[in-house]
Every structure is written in C-alpha cells, then in structure tokens.
Amino acid sequence: MSSARDKFVAFAFCWADALIELDQSRRILFATGATRAMVGAKPETLIGRDFHELVDLKDRVLVDQLLAMTTKRARIHDVEIHMVSPDGKNHPVKFAGYVLPDLKDHHFLALRATVPLNEVGEEEDGVERDKESGLLTSDSFSARAAEQLRSSAASGAPAEMTLVNLPGFDAFFEKLSPDDQQVFRNTVGTTLRANSIDGNSAGEIGDGKFGLVHAKGMDVTALEQTLSEATKAFDRTGKGIEVQAGTVAVDMTAVNEEDLTKGLVYTINHFKEQVGDKFNVKDIAQNMDGLVKEAMQSLNKFRNIVGGNDFQIAFHPILHVRTGAVHHYEALVRFNGKFEESPYKQITFAEETGLIAEFDIAMAKKCVEWLRKNRADRVSIAVNISGNSVDNQPYIKELHTLLDADTWLKDFLLFEITESARVADLNQANTFVQSLRGRGFHVCLDDFGAGAASFQYLSTLEVDVVKLDGSAVKNAQAAPKGRAFLRALTTLCKTLKVETIAEMVDSKESLEFVRDCGVEYVQGFLFGKPDPDPWGFIKKLDRRLFS
Structure with missing residues (x-):
C-alpha cells in the first residue's frame, strides 16, 4: 500500500504543488508538498488543524460548498481560492479535489500555486514570468542568469548562457491563429526551460529573442534544430523560420553578483534593441563578455561620479x-x-x-x-x-x-x-x-x-x-x-x-x-x-x- 500511495502522490505532483487529505469534519490528516509557500507552515505542522483556518475568510463559503459537492461524487476542478499565512499574506492557489468512498469518504485535495515556486517549493519573490510560457521577463532573466553563472562557477560545475534569436518572428507569429499562438509560445518556452540548468532559467528578452542558462557543453545546435522543427510544424508551407543561437562566454573572475547582474542587464538590452534580419546573434554572443566588462567599467565610473x-x-x-x-x-x-x-x-x-x-x-x-x-x-x-x-x-x-x-x-x-x-x-x-x-x-x-x-x-x-x-x-x-x-x-x-x-x-x-x-x-x-x-x-x- 505504501508503494502504491507513493506512486499516486508522484502522479499528483505532475499537477499540484501540495496535497492534503481531510476527514469529513475538515480536519487535516495528511499533508505534503510546498505548503510553506501557501500557508506559511510545514506539512507536518498542519496535521489535526481545521482546513478552514488556512482559507481566506472571503473564500470559506466557497470552499464549504465545493467540499459538499465532492460528497455527491462531483469533482472540484481547477478553482481559484486564496490561502492565508500567519503573517496575513494572501496566496492565490488553484484547487482540485475528490472524495474516495473506499477511503472513509475522506477529501483528497490538490493545490497548485498561481505564482512561480522555486526548486524547494518557495515563492520566487520579485521574479516575473510570463504566465503562459513560464519564461522569465528580461530583467528577471538577467538577475537569474547572474545568480546561476556565479553559483555554478563556485560549485565547480560551470554554466553558460545562450542567446536565441528567431529572425522574422513577428511576421510569422502574426499569421498564426490565437490558439496556435498560445501553443507556439508554450512550445518555445517549454523547450528553452527544458534545456535550462534547473528548468526555470530561461527568459524572453524581446519579440523573437530569448536566453537561457544551461550546463556547460550543452548541444546548442540540437536546440536550434528542435526550435526550427517547431516553427515548421506551425507553418502551412512547412518552411518555418530561421533559428540562431550563440553561447556567451563571461569571465567570472573578480566580479560580484550585483555588478554582474547590472552588466548583463545592459548587454542583454543591447541584444534586445537589435532589429532587422542582418545582425547575427553569434557575433553578439562572442562579443558579449567584452560588453559586460565595458558595462561594469562604466558602472564603476558612474558610481565614482555620483559618489564624488x-x-x-x-x-x-x-x-x-x-x-x-x-x-x-x-x-x-x-x-x-x-x-x-x-x-x-x-x-x-x-x-x-x-x-x-x-x-x-x-x-x-x-x-x-x-x-x-x-x-x-x-x-x-x-x-x-x-x-x-x-x-x-x-x-x-x-x-x-x-x-x-x-x-x-x-x-x-x-x-x-x-x-x-x-x-x-x-x-x-x-x-x-x-x-x-x-x-x-x-x-x-x-x-x-x-x-x-x-x-x-x-x-x-x-x-x-x-x-x-x-x-x-x-x-x-x-x-x-x-x-x-x-x-x-x-x-x-x-x-x-x-x-x-x-x-x-x-x-x-x-x-x-x-x-x-x-x-x-x-x-x-x-x-x-x-x-x-x-x-x-x-x-x-x-x-x-x-x-
């Protein structure tokens, strides 16, 4: 039974960030997952508590009625409710659940955070992502890239940053139906995130311009081919659009994370501002270390001007x-x-x-x-x-x-x-x-x-x-x-x-x-x-x- 339950829990985590079991009086019997991000408490500390206490006052009637529905063998499917942590913060989550008659008519609930969680199940404070693709925004990507490049170098497992450009992206994207646009964005986002160092270190820098931090030595050519095949799948002519990718070599010696972040923001903005089909992303990538160093020199110079x-x-x-x-x-x-x-x-x-x-x-x-x-x-x-x-x-x-x-x-x-x-x-x-x-x-x-x-x-x-x-x-x-x-x-x-x-x-x-x-x-x-x-x-x- 334990092995089977572990498998079912694993399956549930394909969708959920936290799982909770309630008895018929709403008392919590079992909890696991990222509950700290949702209610400010570890799973084991929730055992025996009334689930009501964790729900925002305005949503308690809604939750009661949803739980009542499950007793009639109806499912709760992807309803948004708000959980409350001890500090008074309100956390929106997606809520799903069902009652299993074979298990004493207990409620089995799945909760999914509507804000991004990091690899240990905590909210990414200050991190901005596109809700559809999961890609970081330009500024958040710059900060994440600096953090990952520094930490990876310190751990002895160096990472690299690759810039990706899709020339002709705007014209290609406009020809797609709204549904295909969403699927295409999700495809690109998922592909980049899947190749990033932790599944979360990829970002959209501008229209048709992306970046990701990945393990050193990743096959960038294979990434180009995968994205190229994706564009062909959405093109009636089967031609798709060109995909360019260039890996950036950044000298990490004697650079603090704050200055590296600011330098990357400046140089990534330089990449973002390039227009037309004539520029080559590989050339920009090769020169980026020089641009980062130039930006950091300018940072120090500007700081001295302001400070003095x-x-x-x-x-x-x-x-x-x-x-x-x-x-x-x-x-x-x-x-x-x-x-x-x-x-x-x-x-x-x-x-x-x-x-x-x-x-x-x-x-x-x-x-x-x-x-x-x-x-x-x-x-x-x-x-x-x-x-x-x-x-x-x-x-x-x-x-x-x-x-x-x-x-x-x-x-x-x-x-x-x-x-x-x-x-x-x-x-x-x-x-x-x-x-x-x-x-x-x-x-x-x-x-x-x-x-x-x-x-x-x-x-x-x-x-x-x-x-x-x-x-x-x-x-x-x-x-x-x-x-x-x-x-x-x-x-x-x-x-x-x-x-x-x-x-x-x-x-x-x-x-x-x-x-x-x-x-x-x-x-x-x-x-x-x-x-x-x-x-x-x-x-x-x-x-x-x-x-």
Whole structure:
C-alpha cells in the first residue's frame, strides 16, 4: 500500500504543488508538498488543524460548498481560492479535489500555486514570468542568469548562457491563429526551460529573442534544430523560420553578483534593441563578455561620479506663455562641464543598470545645496525623478529625510517625474507623489501626451502640473486636427486644476500655437539653452516675444 500511495502522490505532483487529505469534519490528516509557500507552515505542522483556518475568510463559503459537492461524487476542478499565512499574506492557489468512498469518504485535495515556486517549493519573490510560457521577463532573466553563472562557477560545475534569436518572428507569429499562438509560445518556452540548468532559467528578452542558462557543453545546435522543427510544424508551407543561437562566454573572475547582474542587464538590452534580419546573434554572443566588462567599467565610473558629486547643474527656464515671467527653472544634469552636451546616454545607462535612484538622490542633494546657497535670490527649481525611482524605498526614505530637514524648501523646490513609462505600479507611484505634495511640494508629470497610457497616468497620479511632450506638441502643430486636440488636452487639465507646460517650443510659430491652444507655460530653445547661470536668461530674453 505504501508503494502504491507513493506512486499516486508522484502522479499528483505532475499537477499540484501540495496535497492534503481531510476527514469529513475538515480536519487535516495528511499533508505534503510546498505548503510553506501557501500557508506559511510545514506539512507536518498542519496535521489535526481545521482546513478552514488556512482559507481566506472571503473564500470559506466557497470552499464549504465545493467540499459538499465532492460528497455527491462531483469533482472540484481547477478553482481559484486564496490561502492565508500567519503573517496575513494572501496566496492565490488553484484547487482540485475528490472524495474516495473506499477511503472513509475522506477529501483528497490538490493545490497548485498561481505564482512561480522555486526548486524547494518557495515563492520566487520579485521574479516575473510570463504566465503562459513560464519564461522569465528580461530583467528577471538577467538577475537569474547572474545568480546561476556565479553559483555554478563556485560549485565547480560551470554554466553558460545562450542567446536565441528567431529572425522574422513577428511576421510569422502574426499569421498564426490565437490558439496556435498560445501553443507556439508554450512550445518555445517549454523547450528553452527544458534545456535550462534547473528548468526555470530561461527568459524572453524581446519579440523573437530569448536566453537561457544551461550546463556547460550543452548541444546548442540540437536546440536550434528542435526550435526550427517547431516553427515548421506551425507553418502551412512547412518552411518555418530561421533559428540562431550563440553561447556567451563571461569571465567570472573578480566580479560580484550585483555588478554582474547590472552588466548583463545592459548587454542583454543591447541584444534586445537589435532589429532587422542582418545582425547575427553569434557575433553578439562572442562579443558579449567584452560588453559586460565595458558595462561594469562604466558602472564603476558612474558610481565614482555620483559618489564624488562630480557633475554640474544646468538651468532651463519655464516661462509664462503671455508675460514671459520665469515660473521656475528645470535643473538638468551635465557631466564633465560640457553644458552643451546632452546627458541622455549616461542617464539611460543609469536607468538600464539600476543606478538611477542613486543618481536621483545625488541630484536632489546638489539642488538643495544650491538653493541653500542662493536662498536670498528666491529662485525656484524643479528636480527630475526617474519613473524607476518612485518605488525605490531607500531613495524615498533618503529624499524624505532631506526634505524634512529644511521645510522652507517647499517654496522653492518642485519635482518632475520623468520617463513615466518606466513606472511599474501607478498606485504605489501615486502614494509617493502624495508624500511629496503632502509636504507642500508641487509635482509635475513629464512626457504627457506621448503615449496612449498618458490619460491613465493622469487619472491615477494626482499631480499639480503636466508637461506636454515636445514631439506631441510638434505633431499637433503639423496635423489638421492638432489644434483641436491640444486645446482639448489643456481644457481637460484646467478642469482637473492641473497646470500645463509645453516643451520644445523652439520657434515663434510654436509659441503662438501653444498660446492659442491654452497652454499656460512654455520651455524651449527659443528662450535660450540650458546654462549654469539662471540669471543670464533674464538679460538675454527677447521681450518682444511676449509683447
């Protein structure tokens, strides 16, 4: 009987993460599997407890009725319920069960976690996967790859990372039916995961671009052939699409896991950004070790710049659209004293490698220091905050400490949320925004109108000002219905009591256009370029623009 039961348990684990047996009064008689991830307790500690205690209050009636159904020989099939752990956390699981009359009418239940579990049955905290294919997202894959490469090297069983590219993936995928698309994604995902080092170390980097960490010496050619055959099976012509795979050699000596992760994020993003059918993934793979080392050198250099406060502020004015009065200055970073040079490359690098929060707090401190020195001049400046930083708790805590030390700052300091598309959780971001507004600081949302999500951002993020994206303004100026569109935007903002700024106003025609559309403030090269001297603008400003 014991051998047979073990076999049935093994079969059950093909679907479930945990198995539980209940008597007719719902008391737990047997438990095994990943119960710690679901209810915060080891299987053996559950014996004798009422199953009800483990279920979320809102789901208890549902569970009672499901168990009642099984007494009539009905099956519970794949129903989602919520389990509760002692710390109050809610864990969604899929629930299946049946009553076996030959075994005292006991309930036999199978529970499957709806979030990924690792090899020891614990939730993968912070790990993001595609629910259909099981593949890690790009950022999660970078972190997993760094972890696996380091741990495998330390254990004496070195691993390798392979990048996979399917040129023509988009066109091929669009031709498939919705059902075939899902099956194809699952096929690719399962194939990559099956070849990865632990069955969970494969990820989707971009459309048609994938990566996996595997044992050293794996037959990459066989992987290419397997994936190629899969594409042929879904192609009516039987041709399929090309599959390219290249194995990356990364020097693991004298590299810590954090820097390796950041270096891999940067280089994997480089792979992700390659477009067209002309680039060869094998060439990228061969050069990747150099790219990782280059990224880590840049990491150290950027850290030294930030840590040493070795950067400068350039000021750019925001003017009233009719009077030309300076409302405030946007504080822009400049490196190496090159005030004419955009910092776009460095800032993008910082965002891609997770250093942007460190930089954002350094920039805030530098601006506060400048305001302290020039407080008598009563100049207001806006500090940029990357969308990546708004949910970074160390950054938020340090910023709050900085602001609380000088409450007078609220009259001279504003904050501008940039790269809002990088905001992962809008509700959490709004909590941060309100923490600033509650302290008396005004907050501006940058890049408004640049994408379809802009209205969702505005409805969720309660801000004081929106900055209309420069390209959106220029497109509106060129489009036949652009004037009406921009007027509608400014009317909406006024209704919400949100002020508007138009950026990239670089000509008299643009100034007249946004003025006619009801925009309240303007920014652009028409009024001067970013400069370390904020007072210079007042002297150089062409007042005829506002007469």
